[in-house]
Amino acid sequence: MSSRLALLLSSALLGGVVASPALARQAETTRVDEVVITGSQVRLPPAYAGDQVAKGARVGLLGALDTMDTPFAITSYTEALIRNQQARSVADVLQNDPTVRVTKGFGNFQELYVVRGFPVYSDDMTYNGLYGVLPRQFVAAELIERVDVFRGANAFLNGAAPGGSGVGGAFNLMPKRASSTPLTRFTAGWDGGEQVYGSADVSRRFGQNDAYGARVNLGLRGGETAVDGEKRDLTVLGLGLDRRGDRARFSADLGWQDHRIEGARPTVTPAGAIPKAPEADTNFAQPWTHTDERQLFGAARGEFDLTDTPTGR
DSSP: OHHHHHHHHHHHHHHHHHHHHHHHHHHOOOOOOOOOOOOBSSOOOOBOTTSSBBSEEEOGGGOEEEGGGOSSEEEEEEHHHHHHTTOOBHHHHHTTSTTEEEEEOTTSSSEEEEETTEEEOGGGOEETTBSSOSOSSOOBGGGEEEEEEEESOOHHHHOOOTTSOOSSEEEEEEEOOOOSSOEEEEEEEEOSTTOEEEEEEEEEEESGGGOEEEEEEEEEEESBOSSTTOEEEEEEEEEEEEEEOSSEEEEEEEEEEEEEEESOOOOOOOSSSOOOOOOTTOOOSOTTOEEEEEEEEEEEEEEEESSSSOEEO
């Protein structure tokens, strides 16, 4: 009995010695300052020096946030980058990101995006945070102000993509807005083969304190490409209206896109030995193959500051 009692006493003393630091730590108090993160559903974060990448992005239901205020991996590419690189579609913009690859869709000649090895269907991209608005399988660059790239899980912010993709990331496209400086820009060009291009981008602000803004975009592209027998015709029209006030902010966007491709060169998957690569302008498509997509889409959004703290959207 005496040996068991000594063992119990020694265990109790040892437990008390081990537990005492934990008890001391529990007695300590640490004060953490209040952290409040707010984001606008209408306003856009400014760009870094050079105007190629923005300082923030539209972070789903949280609104537009600074990149340093969110734990998610996000990059937002600007309209200046899109214009300087002469991007034709959202695919040309996404290829600036090292985690994104672009391929062709299933059974068509349009675009499919892959981020971190997982596909993101063009149907599963969001337009100012909204699913099911953008044209299917191709979005012209003339309609885009920002391209937000989310890497990794994002369903908490954006919700589940309706098409079931977006496991490795997500893409959000922001429509164009009228800036404080009046804009009148006309562009014309030649894109190899017989393909010609022309666009117009006009915006103005008016009203008291330039509260109201309007921006119109028009793009035309047509003719045979550098690939023999392949012809692409594209017509794009975009209209963006907005009101920015101290407490009330509103935006409405309308877009129309007509995209037709004839004799597009298809993807080839070798079943055995890899054949000799054809010439860059060789077209092995059937002359009757084509795709024709025409979409009219739009969205409206507003927010009102009920007081200095809560905001209704």
